[in-house]
Amino acid sequence: DVKVTQSSRYLVKRTGExxxxxxxxxxxxxxxxxxxxxxxxxxxxIYFSYDVKMKEKGDIPEGYSVSREKKERFSLILExxxxxxxxxxxxxxxxxxxxxxxxxxxxxxxxxV
Amino acid sequence: GQQVMQIPQYQHVQEGEDxxxxxxxSTTLSNIQWYKQRPGGHPVFLIQLVKSxxxxxxxxxxxxxxxxxxxxxxHITATQTTDVGTYFCAATSSGGSYIPxxxxxxxxxxxx
Numbered sequence: 001d002v003k004v005t006q007s008s009r010y011l012v013k014r015t016g017e018x019x020x021x022x023x024x025x026x027x028x029x030x031x032x033x034x035x036x037x038x039x040x041x042x043x044x045x046i047y048f049s050y051d052v053k054m055k056e057k058g059d060i061p062e063g064y065s066v067s068r069e070k071k072e073r074f075s076l077i078l079e080x081x082x083x084x085x086x087x088x089x090x091x092x093x094x095x096x097x098x099x100x101x102x103x104x105x106x107x108x109x110x111x112x113v
Numbered sequence: 114g115q116q117v118m119q120i121p122q123y124q125h126v127q128e129g130e131d132x133x134x135x136x137x138x139s140t141t142l143s144n145i146q147w148y149k150q151r152p153g154g155h156p157v158f159l160i161q162l163v164k165s166x167x168x169x170x171x172x173x174x175x176x177x178x179x180x181x182x183x184x185x186x187x188h189i190t191a192t193q194t195t196d197v198g199t200y201f202c203a204a205t206s207s208g209g210s211y212i213p214x215x216x217x218x219x220x221x222x223x224x225x
Contacts, residue, residue: 035215040122042201042217043156058212090155101146101158102203102213 003027006091006105013112019078021108023091029103030096032074034058034066037088037107049074081112115140117204119216127224132189134219136202143207145185147176150218151198159187182207192223 007022025032031050035043035058045058047066055066063085067075074093078085088109092102116139126132136145144163148156160169162178162185169176175188185204189196199220203213 033212040217042119043215045212045214048212056212092156101161102148102156104155104157106155 004091004093004103004105006089006108008108009106011108011110013078013081013110015082015112017078017081017112019081019110019112021076021078021089021091021110023074023076023093023105024072025074025093025103026072027093027095027103028071029093030071031094032068033092033094033102034064034074034076035090035092036060037090043090046076078110081110083112086110086112115204115206115209115214117202117214117216119202119219121219122217123220123222125222125224126192128194129191132192132196132221134187134200134202134221135184136186136204136216137184138204138206140183141207142182143205145178145205146203146213147185147187148201148203149198150201154198156201189221192221194223194225196221197223 004025013019033048034046044060046064049055049068065077088107090107091105094100094102118137146161147159150156166180167178173190177186199218201218202216205213
């Protein structure tokens with residue numbers, strides 16, 4: 001089974017802190033994604049990566065950056081955390097560019113105080 | 114960009130009643146996927162539809178893709194408490210980005 005693992009289930013950070021959310025997948029998938037999920041807004045794409053060191057902005061990239069130095073690992077970085085970034089963050093991976101299902105991690109509930 | 118509307122946002126049903134969620138796109142789609150997220154869980158893939166007019170079934174779940182490939186539906190017959198969760202569609206446009214756009218989801222609440 002494909003496994004997508006996020007480093008933390010719950011995280012509490014202070015405003016202004018630099019925050020790293022880590023995601024690792026174990027099935028050699030090409031694509032990796034970061035979403036944030038807020039009540040009533042569904043899943044909104046922050047960034048995705050289709051290869052090592054390659055990244056593309058999603059729908060809501062402001063305030064975030066990403067890093068993909070190895071194929072299996074995709075990191076989301078909040079350069080200076082703000083309270084409006086309090087949310088559930090979901091990482092996902094998929095094998096090919098099109099027509100393949102996404103596998104999600106268990107999510108990280110980030111609270112910025 | 115592509116817009117994906119999913120309705121309703123919430124649906125309360127009595128156990129045994131049917132349930133349907135609808136997904137509509139502003140553009141023609143190459144495929145549509147459906148995911149289920151249980152309370153406290155993460156989205157899990159259910160199915161993918163690719164062909165115009167396609168209908169697929171998984172036990173009590175029936176998935177349809179519209180003839181024009183712009184809309185889709187998920188119908189659950191005789192709901193059970195295990196069906197509780199949020200159902201998302203994820204639509205991939207036939208032109209432009211290959212990245213699917215998720216609908217906002219429909220939360221199903223089943224009352225025993």
